[in-house]
Amino acid sequence: MDAAPPRSDLARNDVAHMSKNKDRQSAEAAGRKLIALNKKARHDYFIDETYEAGLALEGWEVKALRSGRAQIKEGYVLLKGNEAWLFGAHISPLPSASTHVSPDPARTRKLLMHRRQIDNLIGLVERKGYALVPLALYWKKGKAKLEIGLARGKKKYDKRATEKDRDWQRQKERILKK
Numbered sequence: 001m002d003a004a005p006p007r008s009d010l011a012r013n014d015v016a017h018m019s020k021n022k023d024r025q026s027a028e029a030a031g032r033k034l035i036a037l038n039k040k041a042r043h044d045y046f047i048d049e050t051y052e053a054g055l056a057l058e059g060w061e062v063k064a065l066r067s068g069r070a071q072i073k074e075g076y077v078l079l080k081g082n083e084a085w086l087f088g089a090h091i092s093p094l095p096s097a098s099t100h101v102s103p104d105p106a107r108t109r110k111l112l113m114h115r116r117q118i119d120n121l122i123g124l125v126e127r128k129g130y131a132l133v134p135l136a137l138y139w140k141k142g143k144a145k146l147e148i149g150l151a152r153g154k155k156k157y158d159k160r161a162t163e164k165d166r167d168w169q170r171q172k173e174r175i176l177k178k
Helices: 009-020 022-029 039-044 059-066 115-128 156-177
Strands: 033-037 045-055 076-080 083-087 109-112 131-140 143-153
Touching: 039 045, 039 131, 039 143, 039 156, 045 131, 076 115, 083 115, 115 131
Parallel strands: none
Antiparallel strands: 033 131, 045 109, 045 143, 076 083, 076 131, 083 109, 131 143
């Protein structure tokens, strides 16, 4: 019986790196290239439904997104005047931005959705108390898309239960591995 060779630190880092990119790889397998992911949203909210929306962007924003300079962790979606708007998302301009354009990294961006979807969301948000949270920003067929989650807030005990389940799943995998 040959014993398995000891793992080097480099191999351990590769395994850790692969597990961190699990979400990114699953998104790419679905035909979309991930730009930014909001992991905190799934920790803080129960996501009941997801919607896909396009974004109305300026030229410098598209270039910044292509280089991956975006974060949506603090972003949220509001419905105003039968339109959906993305607030709080930050797209950092490239240092080589043009001099005649004054980029605003935290500007409000309009979301492009079908009228029926917006009407449905208005009803759910206003009557049932849901929130709209950005989950992921990605490229799909050359266009920037935002995945929006229809969310209910988690209480502290819900978050603890989720962590407990996640830890148990990890322990189960370790036990089964041995």
